[in-house]
Amino acid sequence: MGPAHAVTATDLAVRSALMNRTPSHLAIPIDVQSFTLEQDTASPKNVPGHLSPGERLSPAGHLTPAGQPFTVVPPDERLRAAAEVLNSCSRVAICAGAGARGAGDLLERVAEVLGAPIVKAGLGKDCVPDDSPYTTGGMGLIGTRASHEAFEDCDGFLIVGSSTPYYEFWPRPGQARGVQIDLNADRIALRYPVEVGLVGHAAAVLERLLPLLERKADRSFLERARATTRRWWDLIGEQAASSGTPMRPQVVTWELSKALPDEAIVTGDAGTVTAWGGRLRLRRGMRYSFSGTLCTMGAALPYAIGAQLAHPGRPVIAFTGDGSLSMGMGELATLAQYDLPVKVVVLRNDSLALEVWEQTALLGNPQMGCALHPVDFAAVARACGLRAFRVEDPAEAAGVFAEAMAFDGPCLVEAVTDPYEAPFGETLQPAHAAHIAEALGKGETAASAIAGNLLRDGRVAMSPALRQHYDDIARYR
Template sequence: MAKTTSDLIVERLLDWGIDTCFGLNGDAINGFFEALRTHADRMRFVHVRHEENAALAAVGYAKFTGRPAACVATAGPGAVHLLNGLYDAEMDGVPVIAITGMTYHDVIGAHLLQDLNSDYLFRDACAFSERVMGPAHAVNATDLAVRKALAAHAPAHLAIPVDTQAQTEDTHSPKNPPGHTSTAMPERAPAPSRGDLEQAAETLNSCGKVVIVAGAGARGCGDELERVADLLAAPIVKAGLGKDVVPDDSPYTTGGMGIIGTRPSHEAMEQCDGLLIVGSATAFHEFWPKPDQARGVQIDRNPARIGLRYPVESGLVGDARTALIDLMPLLRRKSDRAFLEHAQAGMRRWWDVLREEARDHSTPMRPQTITWELSELLPDNAIVTGDAGTVTAWAGRLRLRRGMNYSFSGTHCTMGSAVPYAIGAKIAHPERPVIAFNGDGAMSMGLGELATLAQYALPVTVIVLHNNSLALEVWEQNALLGNPQYGCDLHSIDFAKVAEGCGLRAFRIEKTEEAHQMLAEAIDHNGPSLVECVVDPYAAPYTDTIKDSHADKILAAYEKGEPEAPRMARSLLEPARLPMAPAVQHAEHELRRYT
């Protein structure tokens, strides 16, 4: 039988090694679904309950494999639903191939049902977005889409009119002979030049207190980062998307940066005179060194990102691992280790504080209890997916060991991404334990994907921090704007019952002493499970990391009538965090007025 446009696209995706597709069908894409059906022995299709989650699952797949997956949706609203997940891919720099339907080719623009030019709509989110014109165009368009996605580390999109999907006859133009494109693609970016490496080494060798900032672009070169950190006696500060670049028990890391980072990271950034940025463009500008404080070197595969966050003197464009390997012979080992040793002592104190917080028996339970116990129980080789909200801060305090992986929607901050990310991760790595760590606000946005876990019997453990609040917005309205909370209350959902209704094993934790055993049972369960953890919404997610300006705004919010000021002030002043962070000391007297 003659091959349809859809057949040719599916087979070309397979030629590129793309063998997984997440999506939801509909009348304007059903011709493509016939090709998925007839190629089901090679192309795995995973049915999700919302198109946004199809794109997010593809993002999760790509983040934990380095390879793109496809996602598919119908025309109109289906295509629009995909778009948020594709922005997630674009902003975090991962390749995804999106395929959407369109109305019939000869009535586009005639105001039929779901008549929307998705090829135009997707051009801001995607490195490539094109309308497929027929079988003669299919292979060429697919090659361009995949090549652009891989080269730009971004999503690419093909829109196919519904009648074109099943079309089998088409004439190649003289400019498009069959077989003139290929799937050849270089695996690594070019290496920096010798001159650039020598300039970077001179900069770093001249500094006495160097900090390494590692982001998602440093994934896969953790060993090299630790060797450079040892040479430079430099603490490694991790951007959120770089959490798994080096393990949290590495003697070189001080954990995260920014308002949800650690105090040792902040102190290192405040005191350094040298900066090596590897694969990061994290946007916490107020937590970077002052522009005239430190000499800077940056390694990034994208030349447009050099100097984006800090006025570096040297830029090394290329693959991070290659650049670090080439840079190391030019670096002089620093004999003065005091800067690194001070950071290491700070991290030991930091973990001691978190341990004490986790052992508290307050009701409602502290989120720190779940974070600490989950860290103790994570299986070797685990993959953890995070979400947006205060859960981002608590997930940042997980102690990942060597060989574990973590990611979340770090730049677009998409709520509800943890479970679809986990679906993508588990499909990609069926042999590895996968844990989705989210809050109740995020979980309520994607309850349907619990049914997806059950449908495919995916043994993913879903953790839900349940506090009936968009708690991060409470703290941000206070600390960033000086306003009392508004619009943050959530109607309670019994997530355990919902999970049971979808076919998952469900647990509910309300007390500190229950946490270890129930989390262990959920992780050990041979199937999908959900653990609902009832926690305090007013546990401060960033007491140790706020600036004086944040403390002043918190006090302004309290003065305006923040209804939970007493509970929040007590959380900021709690004894387990002594010695107090400088910003809390700055505001201590005023905060005590509200307790």
Template structure:
């Protein structure tokens, strides 16, 4: 039987090692689904409930494997839905292959239903976006798409008109003889020249207080990072996407950075005279060392990102682990360990404060209760996916041990991404425990995917911090603009009941004393489970790290009529935050007026 365009694309994807596809069918892509059906013994298809989540699941798959997956949608609105998840892949540097349907080839642009030219639409989000013109074009286009996705660490896209998908007859042009392409490929990894490594070592050896920044590009380089940190006596500050670059039980890390980071990380930036940036372009400008304060060296696989966030002196384009290994013999061990030891003492105190907050029996309970107890119970090789909102701050406080992995939508900040990321992670790693850590605003955007977990019996534990608020926006409206909150209240959803209706085992935690036992039972459950955790929306996600300008804006918001001013001021000033955060101390007298 003659092969269709779709057959040829699916078989070429398999030759590239792409054997998993997430998506939803539709009339404009049914020809491609026929090829998925006839290749179902080799191409695994996972049906999700929203096209955006198909792309996000492919992103999760790629983030936790390093290999691309495919995602597929119908034309028009299906393709547009898919696009949002592809921007997530593009901004976090993840290879994904997207396939969308189009209307019939001879009426494109003629105003038929769902007539959107997705090949043009996707070109901003994707490293490659092309319309497949027939069977003769299928293999060539697929090869180019996969190569571009791998080389650029970005999504690539093929748009296939509905009739072309099932077409079998086509003639190759003289410029495109059959079998002239192959799947042989090697992504070029630059290696910094020796003289640049020596320049970098000179900079770092000249400094007495070096801080290291680890981002997504440092994942997989943890051992080398810790050796460098030990040699330089340097604390490792982690950008959000670098949370699992080194585990949180490492003696060298001060945890996260930025407005949802830790105070020891801020102090390291405020007092360093040297900065080594490894695989990070995080944009918290106001929290980086001041320009000129520290001599800077940066390592990044993408040369275009060198010098993007800080005025470095030396930029090293290369793989993080390999470059750090080459740099290591050129560095001199620092005998003065005071800078690192101060950071370590600060981090020990920071964890003590978090522990104290976690065991407070206030109602509604603190989000820190769930973070602390979940950290204690996480299985050794767990994968954790997190979401956008205040849950990003609380997820950043999870204490990852060695062998654990973590990611979230770090640059695009896609709400509702934790569960589809988890679907991708569990599909890729069926034998590893997977936990999706959500807020209620994010979870309510993708409730349909609970049914996906049940449909495929995906053994994923979904944690939902329910505070009936878009709480991050409350704090941002207050602390960034000085305005009272508006438009942030959420109608209460009984997530446990919805989970049960979808076929999941459901749990609820309303008091701190219940947390450990309930979380333990949920993690032990065989099959998908959801834990609804009722928490305080007005617990400050960043009291330790705000600047004086933020504290002044908070005071202005309270003066301007913030309805929860008393409760929020109390949480900022409460005794468990000892010693008091500098910015809170700066505004202490003004904040106390609202108690």
């Protein structure tokens, strides 16, 4: 307590946050804030020099005494055991999460050697760019068909820095031989019964593992994944070409992806906007994050403010929904007050749309209590001193996003979108489709819109296992 301890306390808080990958809270009581230096008394425990301010932190958050990176790597025999497992498999799939950040180049080199597609958990979206020839994109209920096929057909499974709760979409236990890399030992085999766990920093482990891996001569598993991924992006492009209103969210993600400046930092949010954020096409050098573990609504704008303060020279975009933004609209005034050139993109559909889909697809119930009071976010932004745009016509989206990204200051784009556009792609499971049909049969008020959106784009043809449930859904179109 007291100003004499400010450096020590702050240093410990930062170290704890970076090394444990958890938040730290530094409390400064009002009486301490009121201290003068003459009133301050250092604790006898606060011996000068007992904490070295000369320690530095690397971009990955690892202590680097004397300028040398500090990394954790497993013993050589564990690395050899992991390589033996992966070399024995003919169809390896990789799941990469937040722990794989900073190891993207190595991940791609491993993927090339093993002929392995890289499937990305939500928080691993920026570990390799979306235009990488090795990634199939996201996974889980809001993932891609290519990712699901990779997990369904693999006989080898490499998990790098992920403990995603979507493990029901992973390979079935016993289907694939598993290797897991994670800095936290308590996450090894938490979601999948791996044979070899490698505790350490992803980049350091992959660098040591790579020379032990044997190149797969058969590239068919990776090539199939690439072909399915190309079809996926073609489908998104077709959806984005829709001219109907209310506008499909795919229009927003498609046009925003093209307008994103190089080196952009994008912050996402919780809700159906999580699914649409997963469809943004990040290029190499871009960063992305959202409150994936906590599923916290309202995170995008505060995250963006922090990112812009930390990286004043990089473009920052907050990608949020109306339910999320309504929880923290006051931060729009923060952007104006500090003249932070954050670009806020809000998908407005006047609905807690993810709750609609969770109530129907997960519970088989009609939606209840999901309507949001309509808010004119563009007007609110202007009142706070921001430049504001509103887009309802898909034909205007490209021009609006280009103008917004070019604006030299904080601004907001309000995009009016369809709340009943299914965020599942063609990855809906039979049980979910059965629940939706059940909810529609119980009197769901938006039954026609939900059924119509689910049945377009040829999803039935792409998901034959769902055909009988889709037939039930079609009765409400």
